[in-house]
Amino acid sequence: MAALTWYLDASFLVALLTAEPFSERADDFLERHPAPLIVSDFAAAEFASAIARRVRSRESSREDAVQDLSDFDLWTARSTTYVELVATDIARAASFLRRLDLPLRTPDAIHIAIAKRIDATLVTFDRGMTASARALGTTVMTP
Numbered sequence: 001m002a003a004l005t006w007y008l009d010a011s012f013l014v015a016l017l018t019a020e021p022f023s024e025r026a027d028d029f030l031e032r033h034p035a036p037l038i039v040s041d042f043a044a045a046e047f048a049s050a051i052a053r054r055v056r057s058r059e060s061s062r063e064d065a066v067q068d069l070s071d072f073d074l075w076t077a078r079s080t081t082y083v084e085l086v087a088t089d090i091a092r093a094a095s096f097l098r099r100l101d102l103p104l105r106t107p108d109a110i111h112i113a114i115a116k117r118i119d120a121t122l123v124t125f126d127r128g129m130t131a132s133a134r135a136l137g138t139t140v141m142t143p
Contacts, residue, residue: 015125017068033141038120
């Protein structure tokens with residue numbers, strides 16, 4: 001198993017910090033696994049995108065979205081280590097995408113590449129990403 005650190009992808013972060021079907025599972029996971037938590041600038045951008053999409057689709061109000069983004073900023077500052085996307089992550093993700101046997105999307109490949117670089121366990125609710133990460137030799141946890 002990779003080092004006892006958890007790299008949190010956007011699907012996990014959205015579930016953790018907003019009300020949605022996987023929220024209870026995300027909360028339970030963090031209660032049971034108190035290892036260091038890592039969030040990337042890329043995951044932060046995807047979180048913001050998910051919140052904005054909810055406003056555009058009228059699933060959430062603008063006020064709720066502003067609060068969700070504020071809660072995210074506060075929680076990540078207090079509870080996580082922040083890592084930045086680097087050029088080698090993009091290069092590694094591109095090599096993953098060139099494996100034509102995996103149903104990877106670019107954002108998923110980038111998350112897997114970041115988790116590999118920092119030697120952390122990828123935490124996601126995305127089953128497709130989970131299968132691809134395992135095929136690429138990345139330790140992954142689906143709560």
